[in-house]
Amino acid sequence: MSNAPTHPFELTRDGASAPKFDIYIIPPVLAFAYVEIVAPLLTHIDTGPLVGGMWTRAQHEIMMAPRLDNRIFWPLMALISTVWTLRNWSRLVIPHHIVCLFMYLALAGVSVLWAYKPEVSSIRYFQQVMIIISMVLPALLAARSADILLGVFLCFALASVINLFFVVDQNPLILENGRICYAGYFTWKGVLGECAAISILLALYEILQPGWRRIFAIMVIGVATYLVVMSDSKGSLAIALPAPLLAGLIAVIAKKTRVSPAILVLPIPIFYTVLSYAVSGLINRISWYLYGNYTLSGRTIIWDFAKSEIARKPLLGWGYQSFWNIGPDGPSILDAPGWVKDMPSAHSGYLDTQLEMGYVGLVFLVVFIFATLHAIGRVVARDPARAWLLLTIAFYVILTNFIEAGWMRGSEMLWVLFVIVAAEAGRYWQPYPAGMPKPVRGRPVIARRRPDIARVQGSSKLGNLQKRRR
Numbered sequence: 001m002s003n004a005p006t007h008p009f010e011l012t013r014d015g016a017s018a019p020k021f022d023i024y025i026i027p028p029v030l031a032f033a034y035v036e037i038v039a040p041l042l043t044h045i046d047t048g049p050l051v052g053g054m055w056t057r058a059q060h061e062i063m064m065a066p067r068l069d070n071r072i073f074w075p076l077m078a079l080i081s082t083v084w085t086l087r088n089w090s091r092l093v094i095p096h097h098i099v100c101l102f103m104y105l106a107l108a109g110v111s112v113l114w115a116y117k118p119e120v121s122s123i124r125y126f127q128q129v130m131i132i133i134s135m136v137l138p139a140l141l142a143a144r145s146a147d148i149l150l151g152v153f154l155c156f157a158l159a160s161v162i163n164l165f166f167v168v169d170q171n172p173l174i175l176e177n178g179r180i181c182y183a184g185y186f187t188w189k190g191v192l193g194e195c196a197a198i199s200i201l202l203a204l205y206e207i208l209q210p211g212w213r214r215i216f217a218i219m220v221i222g223v224a225t226y227l228v229v230m231s232d233s234k235g236s237l238a239i240a241l242p243a244p245l246l247a248g249l250i251a252v253i254a255k256k257t258r259v260s261p262a263i264l265v266l267p268i269p270i271f272y273t274v275l276s277y278a279v280s281g282l283i284n285r286i287s288w289y290l291y292g293n294y295t296l297s298g299r300t301i302i303w304d305f306a307k308s309e310i311a312r313k314p315l316l317g318w319g320y321q322s323f324w325n326i327g328p329d330g331p332s333i334l335d336a337p338g339w340v341k342d343m344p345s346a347h348s349g350y351l352d353t354q355l356e357m358g359y360v361g362l363v364f365l366v367v368f369i370f371a372t373l374h375a376i377g378r379v380v381a382r383d384p385a386r387a388w389l390l391l392t393i394a395f396y397v398i399l400t401n402f403i404e405a406g407w408m409r410g411s412e413m414l415w416v417l418f419v420i421v422a423a424e425a426g427r428y429w430q431p432y433p434a435g436m437p438k439p440v441r442g443r444p445v446i447a448r449r450r451p452d453i454a455r456v457q458g459s460s461k462l463g464n465l466q467k468r469r470r
Contacts, residue, residue: 022146024138027081028420029151031134034073035411036159036195042069044185070411074127077134085137092140095429097371097422104364105132108320108408111357115319117326124321124410131411132419139423148424149389150213152417153202157220160199163192164223167230181232190404193233194413197240199224201396204244205389234290239399247391254380254387261391262374298339299347299403305336306346310354317358321409324352345409349401352409365407369398372418375425382428390421397421 085092094102108125115121139148163184172180173189184192199220206217228237250261276282287296295301309323309331317323324332325344333341346352353361373394379387397418401407406414 022142024084024142025146025148025151027077027138028135028148028423029155031077031131032152032416032420033155033158035413035416036155037162039069039411040186040191041162043187070127074130074134074411078130081134081138084141088141092137093429094140095375095426097368097375097429098136098140098426100364100368100371101132101136101419101422104361104368104408105129107357107361107364111316111320111322111361113319114316115322116331117322118319120326121319121322127410128320128408131416135416135419136423136426139420140426142427144427148420149202149205149386152420153199153206153217153220156195156199156202157216159195160220160223160227163195163227167192167227179232182230184227184231189231190233190236191413193228193231193236194400194404196224196227196231197233197236198393198396198413198417200228201240201244201392202389204392205385208385235403236400238290239396243396243399244388244392246395247388250391251380251384251388254377255384258381260374260377261380262370262377265373296403302340302343302347303351305340306348306351306355309335310351310358313358314354315358316360317354317356320356323355345405347404349405349407349409349414352405353407368422372422372425375422375429379425379428386424390425393417393421 105128108128112118112121112125142148163186166184167182170182170184172182174180181189182192183189184195186192186195203217203220203224206213206220208214209217228240250264253259253264254261279285281294283296283300284294287294287300290296310317318331323330324346327333332343336343346355350362350365353365357364373391376387376390376394379390397406397414400414404414406412406418409415
């Protein structure tokens with residue numbers, strides 16, 4: 001009989017874990033490569049570089065137009081993922097936080113019914129469904145030893161290397177205050193800053209690995225650090241610095257106290273809320289230290305407009321993806337003042353969620369976020385280093401969404417990355433099969449014996465299980 005494991009979490013006869021490569025990680029890794037490398041490069045080829053730091057009207061129309069590659073790639077990935085899921089339906093386990101994600105997605109679908117432009121909203125919604133299917137379901141089927149995040153790191157590393165060549169050969173963007181920055185092959189300097197910052201965070205985990213992975217990670221950190229500086233993305237850097245420190249602190253406390261990370265982070269938003277009431281103009285003060293202005297580079301002006309539009313439809317919003325960039329008769333064009341008309345988002349994922357799905361949608365989003373943090377708590381108990389990485393990426397995305405839009409926005413980098421984090425945590429949600437011993441690192445319990453499996457619980461059960469297989 002073959003030694004190959006028949007369960008994604010099962011051990012082979014000699015006690016080794018399943019192979020690190022699993023066919024089910026192909027769709028999510030390919031999806032991320034498309035989001036991070038292929039699609040931005042194709043957009044850059046079509047639109048060309050920015051002129052004077054601003055998009056021309058023609059470039060903006062090209063960016064917003066439906067792309068042929070989107071119409072081919074995502075349906076193909078969704079079809080493959082659906083077929084694989086149906087063939088392995090009996091062993092698919094949907095964790096609680098993924099259920100919360102599906103509920104959030106379902107609310108977005110229902111909101112199409114009252115959307116300002118249902119035809120635009122429905123197209124964007126079905127694309128979002130295909131993206132989530134392509135990334136979540138195959139990841140849940142993959143063996144736990146299959147390293148999806150290594151594939152994600154390689155995508156970011158390749159993106160950083162390609163952007164390095166673009167930046168070296170690129171004309172700089174000169175902003176209104178005379179600052180010089182670069183965007184690489186992305187549409188804006190902030191996206192390059194996010195890409196480089198996330199590359200650094202992922203590389204920090206790779207440094208913990210032996211051999212070529214450690215050396216390669218050090219090289220990627222050098223390239224990504226250079227890109228962060230050249231992008232002049234102070235927000236990305238300001239968030240990337242505390243994210244791993246906060247994640248490490250939460251992981252250690254969760255490990256020692258067995259308290260969920262979702263509970264441990266609750267004092268942070270509470271403290272910020274109290275501080276914002278106690279200190280007048282807190283956002284303006286933070287903006288001055290980060291950007292040298294009091295409006296977060298104009299974001300507070302956009303937020304004031306967004307809040308006024310939320311007040312018009314506070315409960316259920318304007319419908320999924322049915323507010324910004326929906327044509328010349330859209331509410332963002334008709335109601336927004338001055339240059340705010342040309343904005344693709346509110347520059348805040350939380351305000352955009354309220355705009356599209358109201359306070360109900362915001363509640364669904366917050367529940368999904370905290371459920372994901374709670375799910376990472378199970379990873380803390382089984383693989384603390386992995387949990388630290390997941391918390392680091394999760395905190396980076398959560399914090400960045402206060403100044404950028406990244407919650408359920410098609411194939412936006414931040415959203416796709418958080419979905420990967422949720423799927424990765426979901427793979428640790430399923431317990432070991434009944435009767436299967438849990439391996440624990442340590443010395444062999446019997447001297448002078450080959451350490452096939454060291455210090456396993458229920459070794460007699462393992463022997464009986466092997467006899468039944470024979």
